[in-house]
Amino acid sequence: TFQEYFERTQGKPERWGKPFSALLGAYEAQLSLGLPAIGGKDSMSGTFEHIDVPPTLVSFAIAADKADNIISAEFKCPFSKIGYIAPKYNANGLPDFESVKSVFKTVEKLIRSKKALSVWSVANGGAAEGIFKMTLGNHIGAKLKNLTDEELFTPVYGAFILELEEDFGDENVRIIGETVADYEITCGGVKLDIAALEEKWDDVLEPVFKAKMPYLPDAEKVEYKDGCELLTTHISPKLAAPKVLIPVFPGTNCEYDTAAAFEKYGAKSEVFVIRNLSAKDIEDSVSEFAKLAADAQIIAIPGGFSGGDEPEGSAKFINAFFRNPKIAEEVENMLHKRDGLMLGICNGFQALIKLGLVPFGHIVPLTEESPTLTYNKIGRHQSQMVYTRIATNKSPWLAGCKVGEIHAIPISHGEGRFVANGDVIRKMIDNGQVATQYVNLQGNPTGNVRFNPNLSMCAIEGILSPDGRVLGKMGHTERLTDFVAKNVDGNKDQPIFKSGVEYFK
Numbered sequence: 001t002f003q004e005y006f007e008r009t010q011g012k013p014e015r016w017g018k019p020f021s022a023l024l025g026a027y028e029a030q031l032s033l034g035l036p037a038i039g040g041k042d043s044m045s046g047t048f049e050h051i052d053v054p055p056t057l058v059s060f061a062i063a064a065d066k067a068d069n070i071i072s073a074e075f076k077c078p079f080s081k082i083g084y085i086a087p088k089y090n091a092n093g094l095p096d097f098e099s100v101k102s103v104f105k106t107v108e109k110l111i112r113s114k115k116a117l118s119v120w121s122v123a124n125g126g127a128a129e130g131i132f133k134m135t136l137g138n139h140i141g142a143k144l145k146n147l148t149d150e151e152l153f154t155p156v157y158g159a160f161i162l163e164l165e166e167d168f169g170d171e172n173v174r175i176i177g178e179t180v181a182d183y184e185i186t187c188g189g190v191k192l193d194i195a196a197l198e199e200k201w202d203d204v205l206e207p208v209f210k211a212k213m214p215y216l217p218d219a220e221k222v223e224y225k226d227g228c229e230l231l232t233t234h235i236s237p238k239l240a241a242p243k244v245l246i247p248v249f250p251g252t253n254c255e256y257d258t259a260a261a262f263e264k265y266g267a268k269s270e271v272f273v274i275r276n277l278s279a280k281d282i283e284d285s286v287s288e289f290a291k292l293a294a295d296a297q298i299i300a301i302p303g304g305f306s307g308g309d310e311p312e313g314s315a316k317f318i319n320a321f322f323r324n325p326k327i328a329e330e331v332e333n334m335l336h337k338r339d340g341l342m343l344g345i346c347n348g349f350q351a352l353i354k355l356g357l358v359p360f361g362h363i364v365p366l367t368e369e370s371p372t373l374t375y376n377k378i379g380r381h382q383s384q385m386v387y388t389r390i391a392t393n394k395s396p397w398l399a400g401c402k403v404g405e406i407h408a409i410p411i412s413h414g415e416g417r418f419v420a421n422g423d424v425i426r427k428m429i430d431n432g433q434v435a436t437q438y439v440n441l442q443g444n445p446t447g448n449v450r451f452n453p454n455l456s457m458c459a460i461e462g463i464l465s466p467d468g469r470v471l472g473k474m475g476h477t478e479r480l481t482d483f484v485a486k487n488v489d490g491n492k493d494q495p496i497f498k499s500g501v502e503y504f505k
Contacts, residue, residue, distance in 0.1 A: 001060050002026055002040035007052035009044055019044060022057040025094075032097035035061075067483035069112055073130075074137025074487065075163050076117040078181040082142060083173040084127060086159035100158045106172050107160050115168040122159040127176070128152040130161045131185065132201075135194050137487075144177035144187040151176075152187070213378055216447025219459040224392035224432035225403050228468050231396060231503075241268045242297040242504040247289060248273045249318055252304035254345065254478060261478040262300070265501040270296070274321065286324050293330035297504055298341045301348030303412075303476055314373070314415045315350035322355055328363045335361070335469050341396055341500055342470040346413055349373065349462070349472035358472040359424075359433050361465035371420035371463075373474075377455035381414040384453060385488050388461045388475055389439045394432035395468030396503035400495035406443055408490030409475035411453060416474040418456035418463070425458050435462035436473060471496065 004022065009015040019042075030036055037059075046053030085106060087099040110116035120130035131142050163179060177187075185192045202211060244262045246269055248255045259269035272289055275281035293299060307317040322328060334340035344352035350373050356364035359371060376382055388409050390401045420428075428434050437445040437459040438452035445459035446452050452459050454474070462473030480492045 002037050003056075003058045003060065004040070004042045004044075005046050005053055005056045006044045007055065008047040010047075018055040019057075022055065026057060026059070029097070033101065067486070070483075070486075071111055071116065071118055072137070072487040073118055073120045073134055075134050075140040075142070075179045076138065078140055078179050080117060080179045081164040081166065081168065081175050082131070082144070082177040082179060083162040083164045083168070084159065084176045085162070085173045086122070086156045089156075095158055102172075103158060103160070106170060107162065110162060110164065110168060110170060110173075115165050115170075116162045117165065118163040120161040122156055122161065124155045126153040126155050127159070127161060131177075132194070132197065134161065134163070135183070135185065136198060139183045139194070141180045141182045141184045141194060142177055142186075143180050144185065145175075146188045147176060210378055210380070211449075213449040213455060215449075216452075216455055218447055219437065219445035219457075220429070221389075221445055222391035222429050222434045222437060222458070223403055224394060224429070224434070226394065226432060228394045228396065228399065230468055231399055239297065239504040241266055242501055243267070243295060244269045244298040244300055245289075245292050245296040246271045246300050246302060247318075247321075248302070249304070249306040249321070250274070250276060251306040251308055252302055252347065254302035254304055254347075254476065257476075257478040258300055258302040258345070261497040262298070262501060265498045266505075267298070267497075267501045276317075286321070286326055289321075290326040290330050293327065293334060296334060296340065297338070298343065298500060299331065299334065300342070301344040301351050302478070303346030303348060306347055306351075315347055315354055318347070318351035319354040322351065323363060331357075331363060340469070341503065343397065343496070343500065344470075344472040345476060345478065346411075346416075346474055349474055350415060352470060352472040353463075357470045358463050358465050359428055361467055361470060369421065369424060371418065371424055373415055374417050374419055375415050376413070376417055376453065378449060378453070381412070382416070382453035383410075383412040385409070385485060385490075386411050386451060386453060386461070386475060387439050387441070387443075387490060388436040388494075389443060389445070391434045391437050392432040392464070395435065395464050395471055397464075397468070397471040397496045397500050398435060399503065400499040404443075406439060406491065407475075407477075407494040408485070408488050408492050409477055409494060410479050410485065411475050413454070413474060415454075416456070417454040418458070418460040420457060425460075428463060429458075431466060432468075433464045433466065434458065434460055435464050435471060436475070437461060 006019045085103050087103045088096040120134050122130055135141055183194045244267045246255050246258055248271060255271050259271055262269050274285045306315055352358045353373055385408055387406050390403055390405045393401050393403055438461050440446040440451045449455055461475055464471055477494045477496055
């Protein structure tokens with residue numbers, strides 16, 4: 001698809017010539033590649049008084065393929081070959097499209113044969129930009145041959161940099177270097193410290209988009225190994241398919257992933273939409289949800305931004321809904337009379353903590369001593385992969401985990417900073433209610449915002465009710481499937497859904 005933005009033409013031929021030549025070029029590219037645009041948008045109103053926008057034509061394109069064939073751009077390991085392949089250009093500076101198609105076929109072949117470990121599409125920064133950015137993901141350096149400034153910095157569109165296995169066997173690819181274990185780039189007699197380059201690169205936008213915060217003191221590593229009494233005393237009748245009730249509030253966006261995660265292990269999910277267009281809709285939703293809860297073994301509150309996190313804070317609508325006497329009674333019955341379980345992830349965790357279900361195990365009025373989840377210390381939404389460490393398995397949800405296990409989990413939230421006074425945190429630690437902690441690459445709980453993105457106290461990511469029936473956590477365990485974050489190292493199989501379902505079998 002194409003998007004164009006040009007100055008007002010004002011009846012002047014030279015102004016008309018800019019969009020006309022751009023569209024002729026786009027037409028030639030479509031014909032030559034056999035790829036028609038499926039749509040587009042144009043605007044030729046980019047003039048304010050005497051100020052014109054730069055003449056712009058942007059193409060947005062996407063290609064679908066099997067996830068097995070999708071690879072990322074960062075270097076994967078040291079001692080790989082670094083290859084370069086580029087199309088030919090004519091005297092007018094335009095690409096030879098037959099050459100372009102040949103380059104694309106070569107790169108596709110190398111990816112499908114698993115000979116290409118990573119690939120970068122060269123853009124306006126040339127090969128130098130690509131090589132620098134390819135080093136960042138895994139802190140793997142590059143030793144380059146003697147390349148000229150023109151070879152390093154010319155933006156050759158349609159060119160690719162490839163990390164290749166030793167026996168890649170394609171004469172069309174030029175070898176320009178190799179990856180190395182040292183975090184540096186060398187080229188001829190020049191050696192560059194990538195860590196220093198990375199810091200300078202990050203600092204450009206630091207005043208606009210803050211990414212750094214002062215470190216908090218490193219947190220205590222919590223290890224509770226006394227086990228879970230529920231797993232030996234639980235007396236519920238065995239169920240072939242426990243029923244999971246998943247409420248969907250305005251702004252919830254993780255219900256499908258949550259339902260699929262439970263159903264993968266044999267549960268039966270009931271996704272229930274809370275209607276709120278009128279007072280009667282809410283009243284009916286309360287009655288229907290209470291009936292469903294009376295027959296459920298698990299209630300799982302999924303992530304999202306219920307009510308747009310308004311007014312002034314997250315999960316207020318969910319909190320009000322669950323405090324309705326009909327629903328509160330059914331939740332208490334499920335948890336304490338029918339051996340039921342409850343889970344809240346992200347927005348769901350925010351709701352559980354506002355209700356008091358974690359850490360107290362009941363829906364109770366909150367006091368000044370109650371823990372809370374508040375705004376991330378950095379002052380904005382954080383979305384990234386984190387590493388979390390299992391601190392206890394005192395819960396049916398964590399029965400399949402071992403204390404000390406570390407998982408790579410995605411997070412996405414603006415209010416995830418766990419806050420409580422020291423006495424409350426100590427009591428939770430002693431009682432085995434700190435479920436998971438954010439950890440660094442060495443597996444230690446940390447106050448570094450890179451690994452503890454909300455700067456939670458005690459690096460807490462998830463907590464439990466006293467008996468372990470209720471688990472609240474910020475990380476989206478439900479989002480991880482076989483091909484999600486496949487280039488991120490670490491164990492992404494956190495078996496909380498499997499354990500929750502198997503508790504009833």
